[in-house]
Amino acid sequence: MxxxxxxxxxxxxxxxxxxxxxxxxxxxxxxxxxxxxxxxxxxxxxxxxxxxxxxxxxxxxxxxxxxxxxxxxxxxxxxxxxxxxxxxxxxxxxxxxxxKRSQILGLITENTFCLAVAGTHGKTTTTSILGHLMNVCDVPVTAFLGGISENYNSNLILNGTEVSVVEADEFDRSFLTLSPDLACITSMDADHLDIYGDASELKKSFEEFSKRVKSNGKLFVKNGLPISGITYGIEDDADYSVKNIKIVNGTYVFDVKTPTTVLENLEFNLPGRHNLSNALIALAMAVEYGCPNQQLAKALASYKGVKRRFTYQIKTDDLVFIDDYAHHPEEINAVYQAVREMYPSKKVLAVFQPHLFSRTRDFVDEFAASLAQFDELLLLDIYPARELPIEGVTAQWLLEKVNNNNKKLVSKTELLTEIHKSEAKVILTIGAGDIGEEVKRIKKEFSVAN
The missing domain is CATH 3.40.50.720 (NAD(P)-binding Rossmann-like Domain)
Incomplete structure (x- = not known):
């Protein structure tokens, strides 16, 4: 066609x-x-x-x-x-x-030099960093993003049609429609088991994706994943590695060891080691494409993030309110690590909306462990998205498994009242459902209060 x-x-x-x-x-x-x-x-x-x-x-x-x-x-x-x-x-x-959308992406990108980002976590942030790096380095790129970039206020970066940057989505095996020149795999944690049945099938589909990379292309994999390729990691012996990490006024300052050189004193403004890992792989792919190191350093420092990915809604001395799309236990762990690194001594209240009955069922113990880390937890009902209810799978069931004395199941109408009762100085909203709509109400309420 x-x-x-x-x-x-x-x-x-x-x-x-x-x-x-x-x-x-x-x-x-x-x-x-x-x-x-x-x-x-x-x-x-x-x-x-x-x-x-x-x-x-x-x-x-x-x-x-x-x-x-x-x-x-x-x-x-x-x-x-x-x-x-x-x-x-x-x-x-x-x-x-x-x-399907994935088939159209395959058609659009087949006649371009295609850079594809795969993985169960980190796709959207990594893709938007990579699109931004390529754009600032004046590569004739079109980048399709799975979120709204804060730099461009859009989910599309359009600076030419010779090069494409895309998310390679494992849901429904969509990424098997792509044939990228450069690709990466950020993570392979079990997810979408409603589609795959079990984790081994998901792993097979990532292996199949790795074979979709063109014969003269390159595959990057996070160090430790069971697929061979150019490795990347934080403070380890990978081909591309972040070294000498410091936090200066809320900004990461670090070096990157590449196979041929060391890039020193790079700056990146998103909190969390998971975001630093996303920045590293985006940088590695841009380096392999041929972007100049000096321009890449400036581009990385100017990256602002993706809406609903550790997005600050309120940031004052009295109150911090952060919103994040995290909807898998490992993503919640990453958000917790980031908020603890930035606010080590402040009390943190998490408001979480589970996404999908099947995901809640498949990872209930992992969700319970990740949510138990926060000082306080307000839990909303499960957002069903495309699914019908599953008997016995409820937010109350999840809540009972959370080992935390400061936890409560709440409705959306009770939410503001319950947040007001808390003494927490850091509020987090997390989830992939319609909790994003509650963010506006919370921000309005507490911006006035502060």
């Missing part, structure tokens, strides 16, 4: 973070773009500002007439869309070209 022969692109689930990046890309390339999503959000509003026609009720009559021609319209959908979706079934039955 040739994308340049397509005039119209219709998105079923246009408000998704990955889908909306593609929608922006097609608008920038002169295509007519429209789509459906379940609910209005800041993302759908920003798409409408670009001229994308978005509607929020599933109905064939809501599809603009120009998008009902199968010869000129490409349809993109996300696997999160239910199988009984009327519009999606209309397109499938009508002979339209209907492709």
């Amino acid at each position: 040739k994308l340049n022969s397509i005039h119209n692109v219709y998105f079923v689930g246009v408000g998704g973070i990955g889908m909306s990046a593609l929608a922006r890309y097609f608008v920038a390339n002169g295509k007519s773009v429209a789509g459906y999503d379940k609910t209005p959000t800041d993302i759908t509003a920003s798409l409408e500002d670009l001229g994308v026609a978005v509607h929020f009720e599933d109905g064939i009559a809501n599809i603009p007439s120009e998008f009902k021609n199968a010869e000129t319209t490409l349809v993109v959908f996300t696997p999160a869309i239910p199988k009984d979706h009327a519009e999606l079934n209309y397109f499938k039955a009508g002979g339209f070209q209907v492709l």
